[in-house]
Amino acid sequence: MSVLPDPGASRAVLVGTSRFEYLEPLPAVANNLRALADLLCSPLSLQLPAQNVTVVEDPAAAHTVVGAVRQAAAEATDTLVVYFAGHGLVDAQDQLVLALPHTEFGRIETGLPYDWVRQVLLLDSRAERHVVILDCCYSGLALGRMSAGTGLADQAAVEGSFLLAAAAETRTALAPVGETYTAFTGALLEALRRGIPGGPALVDLGALYRHLRLTMEARGHPVPQARDRNSGAQVALGRNHADLPAVPVAAAAGTDAGERPWPDPRAIRTVTGFFTALADVRVVSGLTHQAVSERSAGRMAAGTVGRLLNRSTLPTTWGTTAVYLSACGVPDEQITQWQTAWQQLRAQNLPAETASPEATRDGGPEKAKAWQRPLSAFRRRRDH
Numbered sequence: 335m336s337v338l339p340d341p342g343a344s345r346a347v348l349v350g351t352s353r354f355e356y357l358e359p360l361p362a363v364a365n366n367l368r369a370l371a372d373l374l375c376s377p378l379s380l381q382l383p384a385q386n387v388t389v390v391e392d393p394a395a396a397h398t399v400v401g402a403v404r405q406a407a408a409e410a411t412d413t414l415v416v417y418f419a420g421h422g423l424v425d426a427q428d429q430l431v432l433a434l435p436h437t438e439f440g441r442i443e444t445g446l447p448y449d450w451v452r453q454v455l456l457l458d459s460r461a462e463r464h465v466v467i468l469d470c471c472y473s474g475l476a477l478g479r480m481s482a483g484t485g486l487a488d489q490a491a492v493e494g495s496f497l498l499a500a501a502a503e504t505r506t507a508l509a510p511v512g513e514t515y516t517a518f519t520g521a522l523l524e525a526l527r528r529g530i531p532g533g534p535a536l537v538d539l540g541a542l543y544r545h546l547r548l549t550m551e552a553r554g555h556p557v558p559q560a561r562d563r564n565s566g567a568q569v570a571l572g573r574n575h576a577d578l579p580a581v582p583v584a585a586a587a588g589t590d591a592g593e594r595p596w597p598d599p600r601a602i603r604t605v606t607g608f609f610t611a612l613a614d615v616r617v618v619s620g621l622t623h624q625a626v627s628e629r630s631a632g633r634m635a636a637g638t639v640g641r642l643l644n645r646s647t648l649p650t651t652w653g654t655t656a657v658y659l660s661a662c663g664v665p666d667e668q669i670t671q672w673q674t675a676w677q678q679l680r681a682q683n684l685p686a687e688t689a690s691p692e693a694t695r696d697g698g699p700e701k702a703k704a705w706q707r708p709l710s711a712f713r714r715r716r717d718h
Contacts, residue, residue: 337568350418368389412463416465463569496539538571605679
């Protein structure tokens with residue numbers, strides 16, 4: 335089952351080298367970094383808080399990159415995304431070396447061995463899932479390092495890792511002169527911004543890889559490669575915007591609300607993730623703020639919808655959130671899961687005595703059911 339990472343518990347490190355002292359410049363790489371950082375922070379993708387995205391542009395030394403990856407690996411508990419764009423070189427042992435501004439051919443000490451990054455991810459990371467995206471020549475060399483049979487790679491394997499490489503181990507990547515982005519990253523950005531027609535509701539890495547292969551092959555560009563460890567291919571980088579509802583869930587003839595690709599409250603781990611997923615509910619429903627208000631039977635004004643979705647702290651009571659979810663069309667059993675996520679976050683962010691059922695008063699299961707019953711009945715009356 336595909337899953338969107340919790341943005342509050344996830345991190346991204348975007349590294350790119352566009353200016354070189356001894357190698358050909360790659361001006362499109364600078365555009366790659368800016369566009370990808372903006373996208374990862376936007377509703378089109380993971381909606382990461384800006385402080386959770388680190389951009390390392392034209393790093394002067396290898397330790398700058400490794401340090402940024404190590405810090406993000408220590409902070410992320412859900413998903414860690416590491417992206418590199420620039421020149422890729424091959425050392426005497428046929429291993430991938432990521433080029434830095436002062437990298438020279440034949441002098442491996444002037445570059446960044448990919449294996450250094452890999453070791454940080456495998457040995458020092460707290461994240462459950464890792465996504466590595468390499469937009470450089472010979473990036474397919476890294477695939478072998480992800481599955482080296484027995485030994486360190488298997489001993490330190492991390493559940494849910496996925497490596498997406500712009501080119502095979504013997505091929506160069508493409509950076510067309512005059513284009514805004516490199517060929518691979520341009521196609522990646524396009525897929526996340528526009529969606530995949532006929533694709534799944536969530537653009538997971540498996541679907542994204544298959545789409546990029548077809549796209550790049552049709553354009554005559556180098557075909558990307560991938561390596562999946564365990565459930566890595568199920569990590570989604572955003573919703574499929576070619577598949578979002580054009581009509582409200584209540585008005586779609588023959589549509590079962592339970593079949594909608596609702597955000598999974600069981601994947602919520604942070605307050606940021608709670609409100610990101612809560613806003614995503616309205617997007618999936620196809621409803622405006624005013625429509626949510628109207629479907630709430632007068633229990634929730636349109637302005638209250640906006641204030642709820644723009645909060646930065648958890649509501650102290652459960653009722654308004656339950657009204658919102660039910661008015662959007664979320665099935666009752668999922669509303670119960672939402673309440674559980676809310677209760678767990680409250681317990682994590684409040685002293686034990688204020689997080690008790692007595693202190694939260696209307697946050698208990700009995701009160702939640704009281705909210706859900708009349709709204710569910712109201713929804714059924716409107717849908718018929």
